[in-house]
Amino acid sequence: MYKNRRAFLKNMGLGVAGTLAIPAQSWSKSKTPLETAIHELKEFPNPNSEQYWEIVASQFQFAKGVKYFNNASLGACPFPIRKATNTFRDTLDDFPSKYMWGGWDEEKEATRKKVAAVFSVSEEEIALIHNTTEGMNLIAQSIALSPGDEVILADHEHASAVVPWTVWQESKGVKLIRPTLPILPQSKEEIVAIFKAAITRNTKVISVCHMVNTNGMLLPIKEISKIAHEKGILVAVDGAQGAGMVATNLGEMDCDFYTVSAHKWLFAPKGIGIFYAKKNQQELLKPLIVARGYKDPSIRRLENYNTRNLPELLGLGAAIDYRNTIGGTTIHRRTYALKHYFLKAIKNNDTIVPKTPSSDDLSAGIQVVEIKGKEVKEVKEQLFKDFGIDSRPMTKFGLNAVRLSFAIFITKKDIDNLVAALNTIANT
Template sequence: MQKNRRKFLKNIGASAAASLAFPLQNWAQNSPPLKAAITDLLKIKSDTSEEYWETVASQFQFAEGINYFNNASLGACPLPIRKATNDFRNTLDDFPSKYMWGGWEGEKEETREKVADLFSVSKEEIALIHNTTEGMNLIARSLELNMDDEVILADHEHTSAVAPWTVWQEEKGIKLVRPVLPILPKTKEEIITIFKAAITPRTKVISICHIVNTNGMMFPIKEISKMAHENGILVAVDGAQGAGMVETSLKEMGCDFYTVSAHKWLFAPKGIGIFYAKQDSQKYLKPLIVARGYKDKSIRRLENYNTRNLPELLALGAAIDYRKAIGGSNIHQRTYALKHYFLEGIKRNPNIISKTPVNDELSAGIQVVELKGKDVKIVKEQLFDNYGIDSRPMSTFGLNAVRLSFAIFITKKNIDMLIDALDTIANT
């Protein structure tokens, strides 16, 4: 690890750190020092070796003794993106009025385009918002539904998806249909069948997670979107746990709306989000906030906050550049490699029970395990107190299990340490 860290510092530290030491004052020439950092990152050979991923891991920094397996709750920014964010902030404070109102218009649009490319859609279908919760509120508040219309929300949906439909629609007399999903489906057809059975002539919207936060179950969005559209139903996707973890082509998925908190699996700063609305479905949407420029007919009307935190917005673009330097396909494959490595490692202990669907079509980088006969709250405390492992206890749906996130800064050595810790706790 130390060798890899020196390798990283040699590649990115010498030229990039030197250039990043100065505030960004050359936007007019469109050559911010950030680009030097990303260029140096691209020079690091991308492959699937463990040495390569240890190099990636060295670009993240956590408090001493922390082994961070809780990315599904809150992601971390890699060091180059932390530096970029701070430099954007310094630039703004050096000349506030210039960079808040107009000085960064081109860079904002570059960020929008990078997001659009990431999801294989048009930049005219991307709004840059604050988080997934805002996106779900935007959808639920905008739609003009009638008394007794129905919205399908499966039982595993996140509170931030359920609450907007409850406040903005259920209280007007719209019915929320809550189908119950199995904890461990074996095929995606099992899930499709449940949603199909929930559809009635009154169904107007299916609001669904890409990947649920409870036990990491992943839904077949493409198939559900096709089925919904055949019945004249809109599809709104909570993508907080999908975008960045697995490759996501929204054009291929076919959903109408998809909303993301970029601080999770895209490793962007906190407080920046992404909202996708298919061109043909934008007519249903109204902004949550209106200000000067409210007559704008483009998707930008949904992000018209007047004053906002632009350094975080521009750092989202830097985070996507960083991700691109590693490779979306590389990250996708690495996610599944870690999943399989972990599941193979816990097989030997019958007291460690997986509570996440095994099928690769139904789960990815979030894995949830129960330790037989152990209270999850105590297991979580022991993992942290004895091993510095930060995880998330899950007790809903009878899980009694810890949720573990396998982000790009997790190495196989980290997984080995995690398995040893789980073995020890499970056997005592």
């Protein structure tokens, strides 16, 4: 049994901010509370213990009665990261000019290195931006394309990926090719074949989701990158739904660009994002906003906004510290454990129909299910009204299904309650 849970929670609340050396805090000069919290976590050497995950879940605070299965829409920020970010805000307002311009340079670079380590790339390939939408705009407005050139965007791409290509490129005569993906593909090869068939001699870019937001389908980025690069085609990835949920080694995936909203599966503050660009492709990119320092040859020129919300940026570093106390591999395994637990629980119920591919190669912590004979908006409303479960109704592509997110704060007990709620709705 965990003997001092209240002390543990207090330590975790303070610990993450302490790792980034906030000058105004005297406690940062001593051994960081995060180190103490890591020691406490080691009382649970087996992360398969459900009690371990109940402790993790207790770090996330929601409104009374809310069971949050909607992390794919807007991520939740754990209490320790809220506390860390607010401490950074206080420090900035205590001495604004110092910390906005220079006082946190080392901490900013430390955050960049932490992010790079998560994705197994160099910190010189990481820009710290605002969100996925900004990243997709960076790519779409930068690439020099000509009338008749083609960009492949599958039909499940998010609007934040499609609109930038439409505005920046289609308007000047570039063609957007929109192949259709199956809702329930049987293999990675089936998806790769669709992209391969869409390639022509005019294809210059494939813009693709790591994981689609519609039904949680995981796309084979490594294999898509391979067929693209064989023909000199660039690969740009919207990583909003994959990064942090599943292992994401960008070196192995070999895409040219990858962009993330860090609030989702990295549980960072809202308004901070990550942009990856291969070193040898960075010369293609032009900043969306230009200011002093625009000639910087490094990737930092893409994040040169002059004043910006640095507490959120440093909050991202704190979120990575928090994540690392659990471990990326552990989170990856937990994601799949929750998926399997959920699918097993609904396996013999013919009225609850999965609309997400079942293979672990093709899905992870987003699962979409339809209740036969029920209109999805009514299901979503009943889930929240009667059970406090927040989900996302999905109606595109004929889904008529609720999207459920299995983040690290979801326990097996939560899934038991979810399945019971779905059964109740199905039987009424």
